[in-house]
Amino acid sequence: MMSDTSVAELELSIVMPCLNEAETLAICIDKAQGYLARSGVRGEVVIADNGSTDGSQQIAIEHGARVVDVAAKGYGNALMGGIEAAKGTYVIMGDADDSYDFSSLDQFVERLRAGDELVMGNRFRGGIEPGAMPPLHKYLGNPVLSTIGRMLFRSEIRDFHCGLRGFNRQSILDLGLITTGMEFASEIVVKSTLDGLRVSEVPTTLKKDGRSRPPHLRSWHDGWRHLRFLLLFNPRWLFLIPGSVAFALGILGSILLTFGPVQIGTVGLDVSSQVYLAALAVVGYQAMLFALLTKLYAQHEGFHLPRSRAFERFAQRASLESGVIVGLILFVIGFAVAILQLSVWAASGFGAQDPVDTMRLAVPAALFMMLGFQTAMSGMFLGILSIDIRRPR
Template identity: 75%
Template sequence: MSTSTETIELSIVMPCLNEAETLAVCIDKAQRYLARSGVVGEVVIADNGSNDGSQEIARAHGARVVDVPAKGYGSALMGGIDAARGEYVIMGDADDSYDFSQLDPFVERLRAGDQLVMGNRFQGGIAEGAMPPLHKYLGNPVLSWIGRALFRSPIGDFHCGLRGFDRRAILDLHLQTTGMEFASEVVVKSTLGGLRVSEVPTTLSKDGRSRPPHLRSWRDGWRHLRFLLIFSPRWLFLIPGATAFFLGLLGTIFLAIGPIEIGGLGLDTISQVYLAALCVVGYQSVIFAILTKIYAQHEGFRIPRSRNFERLERRISLESGALAGLALFLVGLVIAIWQFAAWAALGFGALDLAPTLRISVPATLLMILGAQTIMSGMFLGVLNVGLRRER
């Protein structure tokens, strides 16, 4: 433990919600590490509303308790990090699944200049029964792979609960998530922010609690995935959507002229219908990518920006979206009215199906795209109204 006159180098922060069974052993291990290593530090318990006496146990074992009223794993940790006095912070769960007496690799990397040091349970070892098979073989590997692929992160275990970091560098990232996705946010924002990131092998033991963990596999897994999607609209939605949109649009236009044969494959009106559908789905994906990125920026998520996107964002508004969408819709409507007039001139009799479809499909496509553009512009207007109201 440190004295009030010493400069604290390390704060060991543990989020806590009714961890009376395991909290004392975790604190004692952390205190033993500080005594053995000579590191000047403190143990901070970020209590998230425990009603089992966890706060008294923490104080009795020499920890400093910080009450965090806002609920959630991320909220508790941010409350503890904000209150920490150390230059470095090592955070870990208070369920005795991590050994707080063996923090030397983390401190060594932090002292060497790394700003985020992640534990890797797949390198250090996972004890039998310490991680459910769903998490071990599906959840953690898949979500970590998605994170590495989308953000070019070197981290192999995105969700390890034991990690250390430079406190000031992490605070400067303005972390905002309140739930379990906080674990992903730390890694993603650190990578995007250019922080020096590394990982060390970490052993995961079976936790010592008799009750079920707070983690809910599918709910919290989805929250992690949702967070990753918000931060990667370009690769998941924009590029695939733009490809689908242009393929569908060009195919629809060319087939409006007449049937096409490609290497013995004949394309006609039925293909045109499916290509128009592909165009609609692609266009919706592009709009979703743009709106997602704008929403993320408005909510304070620091996503890398480009000059092209900044120029586009300045030009997009409810009014511009409504005008562009109305123009597309009117062009399609004029074609539809022209077709209706031609049908009326024939006495509303039977029509030649193929030539009629070649024109009606593009007209319908234009009206659908126009309506989508108008509604997307309105949604953007809702985002902007919400932003002004908050500020």
């Protein structure tokens, strides 16, 4: 057993999540131990066991690894348990299925010693052996998700989901990682980028894993979880931009048709189109409000989302009072048009009305009242968020 002084001086912890990996665990540990011995790096091998029932724990102990039992299920939970228990200044994590070469970690350690806080492996640069990655993942899943990640978060990483990666342990713990499943892989990259950590990539190889059973990964299910995480962490692209486009088209179209039918080429637009355009405006406005409320809630709860100066200015001015005032103004505009229509109808003795002319004004009136109510309710929600509370430690 290492003394407290020895433990405190460890430079590297090699952490492997494990769930019934008896077939390949020993060779992974031996490669990692061999690397530590060859390189002279003071380190340890940590197996974050997530409830194995095939004797993986005993195999790990027999091959000189330290086993950390993680009760909470999930890839993210297992890794976080291992990272928290690690004693090294740096951590290199990788799957225990013998698809990554733990005997060749020099480039990771070199970049970490140079000050990089997250060092990602890149399988597309290092080489993917035939059969090591399903074609769906190789040509669609990983490239598409990595491209979306780079676009949404301005990241330079080209392989978001490489399972072999190294990082400064304290820097990653300070990010406040929260996901429990496969999204954990994306969360590390996204939050490291948003927090301005020094991030780099090194080539790494991927070979066919040595297990006889199918992998835990579920292609479509886990791919969707990664995509959902990337989109929800950037509400600007998921809600704000599509919502703004829908709202602009809907509100302009609705108001334009108030003055009469519009002919665009061979297409004629009238009150029926006005109704659908009003609905589009409502949906778009709701998406815009949701994007803003999502970011305000995330800011309130300490989440790290992409920042913008425009949003910061909005956040400083947004309050219950401002939301209610703007909502009331919009509602009053719509209500005034409705009262005007009622007055005209009363002056005619409440007789029959022309349905087209009536709808032409009724649609924008109803639209403004709905937008006003939505705005006021969003202001109420901001009021709830602004209440200072004492949080349990």
